[in-house]
Every structure is written in C-alpha cells, then in structure tokens.
Amino acid sequence: MSIKIALAGNPNCGKTTLFNALTGSNQFVGNWPGVTVEKKEGKLKGHKDITIVDLPGIYSLSPYTLEEVVARNYLINEKPDAIINIVDGTNIERNLYLSTQLMELGIPVVMAINMMDVVHKSGDKIYINELSKKLGCEVVEISALKGTGIKEASEKAVKLAKEKNKSIPIHEFTPVLESVLNSVEAKIGFDVSEEQRRFFAIKLLEKDEKILSQMKQVPNIEEEINYIENEMDDDTESIITNERYLYISSIIKDCYKKTNKEKMSVSDKIDKIVTNRFLALPIFALVMFGVYYVAVTSVGTIATDWANDGVFGDGWNLFGLAIPSIPSIFESLLNAVGCVEWLKGLIIDGIVAGVGAVLGFVPQMLILFLFLAFLEACGYMARVAFIMDRLFRKFGLSGKSFIPMLIGTGCGVPGIMASRTIENDRDRKMTIMTTTFIPCTAKLPIIALIAGALFNGAWWVAPSAYFIGVLAIVCSGIILKKTKMFTGNPAPFVMELPAYHMPTFGNVMRSMWERGWSFIKKAGTVILLSTIVIWFSQNFGYSNGSFGMVDDMNDSILALFGGIIAPIFTPLGWGNWKSTVAAITGLIAKENVVGTFGVLYGFQEVAENGSEIWATLAKSMTTLSAYSFLVFNLLCAPCFAAIGAIKREMNNAKWFWFAIGYQTGLAYIVSLCIYQIGTLITTRHFGFGTVVAFIIVAAFLYMLFKPNKDGTTHQLKRNIKLQKQKI
Template sequence: MTLKDLEIGESASILSVGGEGALRQHFLDMGLIPEAEVTMVKLAPMGDPIQLKIHGYELTIRIADAEKIEVSRIDTLTQEKVIRRNKRQIPHPGLGEGGKYHVKADEHPLKDGEKLTFALAGNQNSGKTTFFNRLTGANQHVGNFPGVTVDRKDGVIKGRGDTLVTDLPGIYSMSPYSSEEIVTREFILHEKPKGIINIVDASNIERNLYLTLQLMELDVPMVIALNMMDEVRENGGSILINEMESMLGVPVVPISAAKNEGINEIIEHALHVAKYQERPGRLDFCSADGERGAVHRCIHSILHLIEDHAEKAGIPARFAATKLAEKDALVLEKLNLDSNEKEILAHMILQMEKERGLDCAAAVADMRFHFIQKLCDVTVVKPKESKEHARSRKIDKILTGKYTAIPAFAGIMGIVFWLTFNVIGAFLSDLLDMGITWLTGLTDAALRAMDVNSAVHSLVIDGIFTGVGSVLSFLPIIVTLFFFLSMLEDSGYMARVAFVMDKLLRKIGLSGRSIVPMLIGFGCTVPGVMASRTLSSERDRKMTILLTPFMSCSAKLPIYAFFTAAFFPKQGALVMVLLYFIGIAVGILVALLLKGSVFKGEPVPFVMELPNYRLPGAKNVVQLLWEKAKDFLQRAFTVIFIATIAIWFLQTFDLHFKIVKDSQNSILAFAAGIIAPVFNPLGFGDWRISTALITGFMAKESVVSTLSVLIPSKESLLGLLTPLTAAALLVFCLLYTPCVAAVASIKRELGGKWAVAVVIGQCAIAWLAAFMIHGIGVVFGFS
C-alpha cells in the first residue's frame, strides 16, 4: 500500500520512497525515509493535499506524491524512551572546552581587530529572524510562515563593532532544492564566514538537527542555539544540554529568542569559537556496524579519493564526500574529477547501495537520522503535547475543516476589508482629514495675512497642501489593512490558507504556496514579489511574480476612496470589494492564459510544514506598522511631494513660462493632450486624467494628489466624469502598470525584458477591461 491509502489517524512505517531528482531528495531530507513512522493527520478541505505527522512535526504533501511512498500499517507507534539522568552528571563545558569529542582549535587564533563574520542558519520558522533582531537590534519583519526571510540580511552584534552577522534564508538541508537553499549553501561555502550560529527549534528537534549535522560537516567554527526552550519546559520536556554538547563536540546553548533568554551566553560562545577558530570536534556521523557500515565505508573511500580535489575547490572534504555519496551534481561539477575518478566513484556508490539495500540518497539520509535518533534517545525528554499544538488542533477543526475552511477564509477577509474601509480605517482617515483641512485653513489665513505673492500662495495651498494632504489622509486605511494582514501572517493562518487553497490554485497552474506572495501583494506588490523566492520552482516563481501586481495593493486605496466618495458614496464597501475581486478574476484569466502558453507544465510540489498558531507579538506588529507608515510618509514627502510641485508648476505656466489664467493653456495640458486621445474610447480622454495616470506610474497615491491639484472641487470632477466613466477609470487604475518600485523589484527578480512585458501587458489589459466596462455600460444605457 502507499501513504495515500492510510485512513485519518492511522500510522504506518515507510518501506520505500519513490520519485526522482531534487523533489525526492527533499522528501528524504524532510524525514520521509525507510523505517520512519508516519501518521495520517487529515486531508485538506478539497481532498488534497494531506497532512502527516513524522519525527514529531507536521508536514503537508500532495496525494500524487503520497502515492509514490510505499508503507506498511502499524498498530502503535514506537514508544518514546524514558531518559533518566546519570547519577554522575556531565558538567557543562566552559568556553573552549569540549565534551567527549573535543573541539579542534587552530594554533593561530584570529588577530585582534579582525572582523568576526557569522552565518545565522536554521530551518524555516525556527525563530532565526527574532534571534537576529535580539543580536543586532535590527527590526527585520518576523512572521509565523515558513520562508519569511527571502534574502540575506546583515547586522552587527550590539556593542561589538568588529562583528557582522548574516541572517540567511531558512532551509531544511544543504541539498539544492530551492533558491534559498542555494543562497545559504553558496554563502557558507564561498564567503567563508568565521563562524556559524545554528538556530535549532528545540520543540521540533529531530527535524532541525538534520541540518545541524550537515553544517557541522562544513568544518566551520559553530555554536548551536536551542531556541524555544521555554515552550519545551512549559510542556514537561527537557534536553540534557551537557550530554548533547558532549556527543556533538560543539557548544550547545539553550535560549528563548522571544523572551530574550540565553542571548548573552550564545554571543560569548560564538565570539570565542570564531576568535580561536574552534571547529566542530566531530564530523563523522556514520555507524561502522551492521548494514549501515556500508555507508561508512563508502563515504570514507570517497573522502580519500577526492581530498586533493576538495582542497583545490575550497570545499570541506567531509562535506564534499557525503554530498558525492548522495550524487549531488553541483558538488561533482566543482571538484573537476577526471573520467577514471568518476568511474571509481560510481562503483563505490553502486557497491554501497548493493550492501545497504537502499539507493544512495536514502542511505545517506538514513545515516543522519539514525545518528539523530541515537542522540535524542540519550539527551531528549520529549514533552507532552504542547498547549500551542492542542490549541492549533481545535482551531484547525474550523479554519481547515472540510465544510468550514472556505467560508471561514471568505469571512475573515470580508471582516478585514469591512473593518478597514468602513469602520476603523475610515474613522481614523476622517479624523486625519479634518486635521489636515484645519491646518490648511490656518496656513491659508496666515499666508493671506502676510500678503504673500499669489504664485507662492498657490504653490503652498493648491500644490503642496492639496496634493500631499489629500494622500496623507488615506494613511490610516493603509496602516489598518497592513495591521490585519500582519496579524494573519504572525498567527500562522497564512500557512493554512496555502494548505486549503492548493488544489484550487493548481487548476490555474500554481501551488498553494503562491497564495502567500499574492496575499502580501494586497498590502504592497514589492514584498509580494520578493516573497515568491520561497517557491522552489522557477516556473511557479515567475508565474506568481507576474500575477501579484493584479492583486490590488494598498497604495491604490486612496484612488478608490477618492472616486467612490464622489460617485458612489452609498456603495463604498461594495465598490471596494468588487474592485478587489475584479483584480483576482483578471489574475486568474491571465494565469490560465500563461498556463496554456508560456508556462506549460505542472506546478511545484506542495511540501510545507504547518506551524502552530501563535498569538501575534505586539512589538512585531507595531514595528511592521511603523515601517509601512514610515515608508508611506517618506514617499508622501519625497516622490509625491516632488510630483505635486512638478504638476503645479506645469499646470501654472505656459510654454513661455508665463502664469496662465486657464490651465488648459499650460505646459501640462499641451504634453498630456498628446496621449489623451488613447483614453477617449474609455470615456476619460481629458488631459487632466491622462496626467494623473502618468504620475501614478511613480506612485499610485500620486493619482489622487495630481487630480486634487488639477481638479480642486468635487463639482468640477462631477462635471468631468459620469458614474460610468468613473467606474471604467477605477478598473483601469486597478489593472494598469504597477508603480516604479514594483517594476524595479520585478526587474531585479526576472530581468529587464519581463519588467517591460509587465508594464506593456498590464496597460493593454487595463485598457481592454476599461473599454469593456464602458462599452457594456453604454449598451445598457448607464451613464
């Protein structure tokens, strides 16, 4: 039977793992190895993917992949061993002391003043970024979703100017399955940090230690930070730190990054091992006995064969040997072996597979997990089911239930939009608007009292206050939307959305993981595009990036609010929701078109860990809101400020730089009039609308500030547009090219050709959509 045939609640022992290539290697690295015990937890609401429990954590995979894994049912899982402390406890080693396996220190420590560089590495969702913020005082965004860190970030340890810590993307192993794993691997191998700080989730230790063993094989000075120890203790578990340190031969320090516990101790150990270049005391995790002895002999034979090549390539020999035993093509290419050596290597691997009874990748993964099992049997007292997990199970009965998941998702997003646009955001926006109006009146009176030149008066009031002020009043709506999105991400709900929506997204050629970049895109397209780096498939990554701009970003909210207040005051929430759904619908149509043409093929496999629900951290949420508000204010007083002044200048002067009485005679009217005819079929071929759309390319909020300068009164706007042409214009603003910052991020991820294609393609789609809205309205007699 296969894993797919298990009923919910049933357990089985894995017999073999089918498939091939990087995906199969990824499954093995995640712990899906022969003899591992696995339990079926549940099916997604649409029947696919499935959720499994293995090695103490929960993993989701698709049914198509589960069919490739052969299993044998078991009645009960292997009982956890009860560990009793020895009467004679092992003392905790001090700085520079090892246990059973003593650390290897260089005879020549680093010179005083030499910069100590550290790589911060660990599994996804292990608390790396929280720890990084504690170390450096940085304010990186922290989220309860696997893969929040999508790029490397650098920082200096507080109070230590001679250090540099690089927070690397979270990875599960050193196999090149996804782009972030390659980033981490290449950084450690080629930029050669002086030390590694390995963050291990102590509540999920077996899976986390798999990466630890691979990092140790790199032979770089290293310390292990056992994070979330507070959760382990609270749930009745413990880890015998001294015994673990003795068996591994590297410093092990219990910490809680969230509660700021153990941070100073881990810093001391990290600085010491880097300064004195104390490398791991153990690199060999093979068992020389029994059937696993074949793996031991194979790795050591390869080690002797490639030692000189590894030294020339600058790759640690033990790491290279183990990777070659797995048939890692990237390492093989870098070692530059000749044909005879490659033939000998192939024979060694073939002989190992014959003796072990497993293929090479499964045999090496089994070797690591076997050592981890021995280590945990001696040093880990497993906690009872955590409060966090018990709470997550209860919540998931509703949020991922068969009949409740989709309605719950729609309800949650509906509440978010209602509170943002009709209650909290709208109330705060009105308050701020009242404040800006009062300040504008006060400034206007002061300028008149001082008898300031009329041109300067116009610049300050009609240009700066009207333009920038009209955008600033929408800041509360944007911050409110970001608040709710960050709460959902922080809580762990985003990962569930990916789990629930995977089957649906697969119909348009995407993976469930693509839902997260697109949901982030509702806040801002730039981080949404960056979040696509967590997708392991280049095809899925490109498709997700191209679709994310169709998700209406919060910068467009001022445009919607501006036109809705003027033309649809009683249907504000309905118009907002319709615009969001139009964006999603057009994105789906484009996805289907891309799936059948440019991006043929199947979406990336859905392999993801589901984290426990956690209460969002107040500090993290406040910090994120401040960052978004600060970013908005910086744009308001830089890009939008400059654009507003430029618009005021161009619409105040004619081609001879004389002040005009009618803006239709201005430089702006002349320039914008050239492209205005393009919009005539859409019903808004006025030069002022054209100007606003052009400035919107710099920043979407500029559309409102520009119109506020060019069309100062509501009556003028109502005379210029009808409800029908306003609706067509709203759809055009929804769909046309994203802002310069978003285009720049697309160029950085995909290259210049794709960025140009996005700009041209979205403008064409926006024109067609607006034309259809206007045409249908005319046919049915709307005005």
C-alpha cells in the same frame, strides 16, 4: 578584529525575530517562508566590530530555490566566523537535517533551540547537555520572541568565533559509505578548504549540480558513485539522506521526550475548522471582508475624514480649542513673510495639496496594517497559504505563489522578491507577473478615493478590489498554464504551520509602523517631487504665443500631454486628460494618483461636509467609469520600484517586457469590458466598443475552459526526453 556571525535555520524557525533581538533592527517578521529572501546584516548590540547576518530560511544546503542558493553561497564563499543555527524546538527532528550539514562546513556552530517556552508549556523535554554531547557543538535554549537565552547564544558564538573551534558531528555512516567518503575527500583537488572537504565529498556523492560542474578534477568519482549504488542498491543521494535521518533518530530517542502524544493541541482543534475542506475559503473570505470593511469603509473612513476635513481641510476643534489646518497654517506663514504668488501657489497648491491628499489616507492604512500584522503574527496567514495551495493547484499554481501575494499586500517589491522560494522557474515567472494584482498599500488611497467620491463610501468597493486581484491571479494561472511558455505541473508546496499564539504587542505595532512609515517616507520623497513636477506642468504652458504661467489649466503642458494620450482611454470611460495624467503618474508611485488629483482639483479647499476633491471628481466621472478607472490602476503595471524588482527577478529583457505588457494589457481589456458591458446594461447603448468587449469576453471564456491538451502533450514530450537522457 571584525567578526561575522551567520544566522541559519529552516523557514519559520524564528531567525528574523532573533536577528531583531540581537541587533535592534526592525526587519519584517512573518509566519511563512520567503520573508527573508536576501541576507541582511546588522551590528550586534554593544559590539561595533561584530556583524550579524540573517540568511534566508532553508531546509538543506542542496540548493533548489534561489534563497537556498543565497544562503549556501554565503556560507561556502564568505565563510563567516561562526554560525548560530536556529532550531525550532517544537519540530526538532526535521530541523536537525540542516544542522548536520552546517557542522560539516567546519565553521564553529552554536545551536539555539528556539520556542522553548512552547516546548515547556506542552510538557515535552529536550535534554540540552546530552544533545550537545552527541552533536559535538554548543546547544542553548532560547525564546527569540520573549528574549530569553539570546544573550547566552550570542556570547557563545562570539567566543567560538574568536577561538575558531570547529564543530563536526560524529556521523554514524555505514562502513562502506564512510570508506568511500574518505576516499573522495582525499581526491578533491579543487580550491576547497581543509574544513570543507567533508562537505564537498558528500555533495559530490549526492550528485549536487553546483558541485558536479567541478567534478572533473576529482579522479574516478563516477566509479565511486557506481560502487556505492551497487553495494547499497540505491542512488547515493537517497543513501546519504537516509543515513542522516538514521543518525538524527539515534540522537533524538535519547535527547527528546514527547508527552501527550495522543492529545490534540489547541492549534489542531482550531485547524480542524479554519483549514476544513469546505469551510476554509468562506472563513478566509469573511476574515478579509471584515478587515477591509473596518479598515477602509467604517472605522478607517471616520479616521480619514478627520484627517482630510481637519488636518488638511478647515481645521478641527479639540476640547473647545480651534486648531487650524496645515494648509491654513502654511498660507498664514507665507502671507506673513510676503511670499510671491507663484511660490505660494507651488507650496500650497502643489506640495501641501498633493502630499496632503495622500497623507490623509494614513489612518486607514494604519488600521489595515494593524489587522494584517495580527493575522500574520498569530499564525493564521500561514494557514491561508496552505488553504490556497488546494485552490491554486487546480489552476496550475503552487500554494507558494500565494506567499509572495500575501507579502505583496504591504508592498509589491518584497512580494516580487519572495517569489524566489518557488523552485519551478515557470511558476516563479508567473508569480512575478501576477503578484502585483493584489492591492498593495499604495493602491489603498485610490480605492478609498473612488469609494468615497463616486460610491458614497459603499461597503463593497474595497473588498471587491481585493477579490478582483485574486480573480485576476486565478484566471491568469488557468490561461497561462495552457500556453507553451508556462505549461507543466506546479511546484510542490512544503511549509511548516506554526502553532497559534497571541502576538506580542510590540511585534504587531512594529510591523504596523514599519509599513506605515515606509508609506509616509514615500510621500515625503517620491510623491513630493512628483507633485512639484505636476504643479509646474499644470501652471505653465504656451498661451498667446509665449511660454509662462497660464490662467486656464487647459493651456498647460500637462493638459497638452494628457490630451495626446487621453483618447487611448476613451473606450474605458475616462478619456479626459486629468484622469489620464493621474493614471500615468501612478507609474512613479501608485499614491501619486490621489496626489495628482489633489493638485489638479485643489485639495486644500475642503468644505466641512465633505472633501471638495470628491465632489469635483464625481462631476468628471460616472460611477461606471470610476470603477473602470479603479480596476485599471489595480491591475496595470505597478510603480517604478516594483517594475525594477520585476526586471531584476526576471533577469531577462524579453520576459520583463512580456510581464509589463501582460499586466497593462490585462488591465486595459478588463476595464474596457467593465465599462462597455456596464454601459449596455445601464443605458442600453450598443456600439463598436460593446462588440469588442463581447469578443474579448468570448475569447477569455474559451481560453479559461478549453481542455489543457497542449500542456499534457508538452509535459509528455518533456518526460520522453528525460527518459532518453537517462537511457
């Protein structure tokens, strides 16, 4: 018999960590809501017939955000055999609100109180047996991070699922409310199981929009709601919420004893500094500067130079032993078997050169991932979301918009999907449009290539790329909020700040490896295929009236295609066909930009004192045009995978094309202004492009600083409309 057990709980309570421990899966674990935005499934270790389902973190079963809809729909429609309700032991009272709702579903519940190691360390006491007795369900102490208690929790859940024991809390509702609930419960006529009648009756009184659509089948429901509101002088949603918290408070006073109430914790002391109104942003800027400086400019550069010059270059020396490079190994093998020249060229000049150009940057990425994983796991990144809420709110965005952007530093796809945590539809759409402005891991090779080839490894290039992304987001928020499409107040931001703790070595290394391996797999699939296509189109074309291999690359299909499009990018300073083709192949996967240059410039021929691709690229671009090229690729439409995620999350063709057009258009005009105004400053050359750049800058500054009168007017009109509806 197959069994399904759902993991449900508040955001940041440890669900995904528990899921990994139960199933052996390596799901990403983070310290902010939205890490799990869709349900994930895995088999319980040692049990092929038992499926564990990791649901998104939710605060209640009243769906305001998309991830709450995902969780509630699964629990109501799929009806798992049991629920493991993960509760944060350090914030038990607030977590129990969801617990009471889960138990009303009539599904067997095991409550797993997580982070008990932190609770014990603080000196607090949770009386498990008393809590279990009052709630009417099994309660287990666990520490998902340290792996204690999780086996007991899973065994109890499996036992309950097999026995189908219901867990229904004994709510101490007022007699009036209890009477009405029983009346409504008896009148529910639509397709609801007997166990769920209580839940649906409460949802009806809470005026839940998802349930109200079916309310016509419940006779006299309006009268029941009006009766309660008149009797208790409040709206029914507030009444039931208040009743729940009164019930929870009555339980907590007997089951939970908190010590050292006045004493500041270590986390509180650290937060006084890192979340300080004046110090928070400078500290964050310093931290991110340090991360990118070490990962890209200093230690990361040494590691990448070793990979490029040794592994994919002329080989390296290990304890006096000369080890050949990968290109030379392939060349020797192909010569030994007498491989034909065109196939030899495909393998060495196409596959090895293209994929090698990208894989050479893996050491830098792993170092960057290591730092980010540590910052996420220790709890600092959760503070960053809180810090950025202050800043973002001034620009019309919620701090929740920063959470997808943090996740997007790894990959834009989960970053875009994490926008589901934002209730406000306008804010969610704006976040989807701007999330990919933050450099993801796929853009890191482009940053490293430009920094090394054109700026001699200058320390400021990598951090500037990150802050250009942040600036693009901030400016987009200010400007778009002044348009009719996006006007309105930002969504409220509610988030638990986890206590600071030293991350486990395994968790940090797992996070680093997951991101790194994802990048390597892409290099072995998408980029491999792309480099083959690029090599073919580079080496074949029309010459002397016939189609075939060409000696001059300028006669190739690639040169013909790139030459047609290249003039579009001439005002940006890099209107040659090679750079154009590299930027376009970046739409398949951003790493392709480097892989394409690797094929076009013959990356396997690397000198000992530096990569040949760097020297060749430097000859085709100036530092100004290179920076323009970098900015364009950072801000323009992302890779196909992220574009697909945008299409799915927008769920509207017009909004999708608007998002792609906005990203690409912004990238173009910013790059144009950088190159044209930069050229005026460095060479004093003034032309038509310079005039266009100044007009763009003037229009941009006008939109940036003009009063948001339209937003106020539209908001006022909306408020008047809402008031009329209430009347």
